[in-house]
Amino acid sequence: MTDHQNISLDWMSSDGADLRPPADLRPEIPHPARMYDYYLGGKDNFPADRDAAERVMALGPMVKISALANRAFLQRAVRHLAEQGVKQFLDIGTGIPTAGNTHEIAQQVHLDARVAYLDNDPIVLVHSRALLAASHGTATVVHADLRDPAAILADPEVRQLIDLGQPVALLLFAILHFVDEADDPYAIVRQLVDALPSGSYLALSHGTSDFVPPADQGKGAAVYRSATAQLTTRPREQVLRFFDGLELLEPGLVTAPLWRPDQEPRSTDATTGIWAGVARKP
Template sequence: MTDQSHQFHRGFTPEQIDTSRPHPARMYDYYLGGSDNYEVDREAAERLMSMTPDVRISARANRDFLGRAVRTVVREHGIRQIIDVGTGIPTSPNTHELARSVSPDVRVVYVDNDPIVAAHADAKLLNSGNAEFVLADIRRPEEILEAPAVRELIDFDQPVALLLIAVLHFVGDAEDPAGVVAALSGALPSGSCLVLTHATLDFHDEWEVDGRADVYKNATAQLSLRGRDGILPFFDGFDLVDPGLVQLSRWRPDDPPRDAEPGRVALYGGVGVKP
């Protein structure tokens, strides 16, 4: 898709989309082989991939984890409603498609702060019904929880799965990511699930030495990489399901991880259940 060929829906116009700086969601779309990105995103993504080819492997591992985790919470924990915060550019299979492959009655609210995601929501996320989209920022959790679409579609008296997939590493320490998670998860009843992935330096110590994180410094969101000890507290108030908070390729893989792959996936992931 060329920069000029994006179709805009839900009242958004091209002028509302910042194409002067790379956007992490559009860079992620490019890592996955998507076409909903701009030249500035592609240049930043290519620069990072030239230094760290593993970034594309990590993006795909993140996507694969999403599928396994969503199917797990629907099949094993009876989840029938999902709030997917930081959903990113629609890439099939999307969350509602993954969930409904197990149970067709799952309801999903997608949340993202990128108008490009909103622009494609009608055609790619909402056309099957029982799904809504909210344009909002994770740093303002109260706006997400009070959004009319959330209140209309989500019953907070019944278990909910909160998805925070590859989004918290774009929330800096000064922006209180733990407080953000606590505010969102605090609204969820017993039996709800937290599904979370987060980028880390634990498996790629050379990142900072080589200055690779600098690629994101001009992006619309800065990158805050955290170790396992910094990610684990996000699950406070939840019981981690087996195998806990682990490297994504080791979380209930459909196939055994290839020998060379585990050291190349730079994200942790886990699923917690609220007692």
């Protein structure tokens, strides 16, 4: 497994750019993006991330199943949106890159598709910048926090790549459950969607405890209390509120494996702990 030493072995891109992250990686504190990387079988994580992730996964196999289902949903949703003609993607809370990233999927449909990735974890930024070094200006990664949508919309790198006068796909995969009620996640999403033109889309996934036995609810969130972001799972009716004023695409808000699946449903699909949906702005 990766440790702090071998994460920092290669900070130079192929074109000689210095990709070193900010000095404070806080490796001793679990980070949701690095925990998610571990759920997916990645190696870009620290011992604290692995320990926290193992404690969450000990609650049951559905944790890893949900992470994998979320990743697969991202890929199906991005492909579908690209096939609808969308060529611009704003991917917030992107996480550590792994196979089948947004720009890779979108550019299989449109070679000129543009993607702005945004995340607040320095490790994510480093790995994303290394990955995008050969993207020829069609993708960028920006240090940003979802809780400050005004700064995201005004960011010069975002504005240079993304034309807010043309349809945009706003991607919020597995990020809103790290925004608690005090930060008003509904207002954040509304501000972002309001800035997009008609014909844009919102695609999101959100963790839920709807299928967790009452006695076990809250146990996963308890582990995340030691991480850099707290976990707030939400029931289906609350997740549905994020789509207010938008036109949900079929099949509506469903568990991630059931959103336009490319294989026969399995027995666990209807109770996978993450809601998923895509909607169009009229």
